[in-house]
Amino acid sequence: MSVRFAILGLLAQKPRHGYELRAAFEAVVGGDANWDVKPAQIYTTLERLEEAGLVERSSDLGEGDEPSRRVYAVTQNGLEALSEWFNQGVSPDHQRDEFFVKLMTAMVSGEAKMDRIIQTQRAHLYQDLHAATSMRDSYNPRTEMAQILLLDKAVMHLEADLRWLDMAELRLEEVKGQPLPEPEIRPRGRPHKVMTDAVDPPVISEESKKA
Amino acid sequence: MSLIQTENLTKIYGSGETAVIALDHVGIQVKEGEFVAVMGPSGCGKSTLLHLLGGLDCSSDGKVIIDGISLAEMKDDELTELRRKRIGFVFQFYNLIPVLTAVENAALPVTLDGVKPAEAKKRAAEWLTRFGLGDRLENRPDQLSGGQQQRVAVARALLSEPALILADEPTGNLDTRSGDEIASLLRQVTKEYRRTVIMVTHDPRIAAYADRIIFLKDGKVVDETQLERKGGVEIIADKMKEIGD
Numbered sequence: 280m281s282v283r284f285a286i287l288g289l290l291a292q293k294p295r296h297g298y299e300l301r302a303a304f305e306a307v308v309g310g311d312a313n314w315d316v317k318p319a320q321i322y323t324t325l326e327r328l329e330e331a332g333l334v335e336r337s338s339d340l341g342e343g344d345e346p347s348r349r350v351y352a353v354t355q356n357g358l359e360a361l362s363e364w365f366n367q368g369v370s371p372d373h374q375r376d377e378f379f380v381k382l383m384t385a386m387v388s389g390e391a392k393m394d395r396i397i398q399t400q401r402a403h404l405y406q407d408l409h410a411a412t413s414m415r416d417s418y419n420p421r422t423e424m425a426q427i428l429l430l431d432k433a434v435m436h437l438e439a440d441l442r443w444l445d446m447a448e449l450r451l452e453e454v455k456g457q458p459l460p461e462p463e464i465r466p467r468g469r470p471h472k473v474m475t476d477a478v479d480p481p482v483i484s485e486e487s488k489k490a
Numbered sequence: 491m492s493l494i495q496t497e498n499l500t501k502i503y504g505s506g507e508t509a510v511i512a513l514d515h516v517g518i519q520v521k522e523g524e525f526v527a528v529m530g531p532s533g534c535g536k537s538t539l540l541h542l543l544g545g546l547d548c549s550s551d552g553k554v555i556i557d558g559i560s561l562a563e564m565k566d567d568e569l570t571e572l573r574r575k576r577i578g579f580v581f582q583f584y585n586l587i588p589v590l591t592a593v594e595n596a597a598l599p600v601t602l603d604g605v606k607p608a609e610a611k612k613r614a615a616e617w618l619t620r621f622g623l624g625d626r627l628e629n630r631p632d633q634l635s636g637g638q639q640q641r642v643a644v645a646r647a648l649l650s651e652p653a654l655i656l657a658d659e660p661t662g663n664l665d666t667r668s669g670d671e672i673a674s675l676l677r678q679v680t681k682e683y684r685r686t687v688i689m690v691t692h693d694p695r696i697a698a699y700a701d702r703i704i705f706l707k708d709g710k711v712v713d714e715t716q717l718e719r720k721g722g723v724e725i726i727a728d729k730m731k732e733i734g735d
Binding site: 398401402406408409411412416437438441442445 | 703718
């Protein structure tokens, strides 16, 4: 999704050949190690942008008919779409979390000790954090800002994961001795409301079952 | 050969029913030139451990051994000598003297120890310059940022050329950027200046600058992790792709 707007932005800077765009995009995001975009993806995106009227082939420089050799320019509609994108906030993607599944599986299966699982993950994350920090500190802020920013993000995500582990550990301590979560069996028909003071044991909600 | 180690180190506060076991038979070894972080939840004993390592308190049982000598076998003045010369301390709140300049603050401990003021100030200026404070030598603490004050504190700790630096939440009072700078500085102190640093912290980002983390819980060591790992860089490159895609 962000690739199409990055292309609009690069074309807003100046009209470009198709083949130029892949290299330009990679330079913006800090190199192909960080963002693996295939040439086909660029050309497909260009064609879609053209269909949507957001880019157009600029004056014919006799470069032939392959997308890589055509020169593209952004249209007025393209500039408006770009502006709209700049003016919107972005909600981060919710990523599938393998460790979360591991933790829940351990709880339900009883096959592993919870505190061992958490400590193993903690140690692993600290090693990742150490590597990310070292890597970030090796970059030159004048020439490698994209890499540094991405690594700052990696560092902070890892920090968040570590803080979540501390939280998970605390919460598990708190509910020690309470029954294990069982999948909730939905009763048929209209549920009747019951007012109760009793505290229910933890159950796995419908939303988390979708994950 | 470890520079500092503990054997069955135990510290109990109070007695009888109200006794609190702050440290419970803790055994650790720290090698020369290592940067070790000690972490754990509130009340796990990490600060107690640091105080015992620095000879600031005595244990209820077990030993602290520095350079082959048990602290318990040292007399009071030997312990004082140890704290003044062989160990440097860095605390959370910098503990600088407000009426003294950066260079005077850094020079103070060795001046009190008998080093001539001029020599002490020269050494202090050298360390402060190495830490990027060459143009702040004559500033007082209220003219320095938190990060700069803590750098003065680290310079001060190094002036007596100790082999061991003990840091208790050194970044606890600093913002993110300054905290990273101090953690990086402490790492430099071990790698470039070949000292040993043991640091208590609750901040994951700061702990990650260390070579190894010792995890404490309820007064016991529950785990130790070496942070340098084979293939570390490739794993991070993959992670960045996940974020980038």
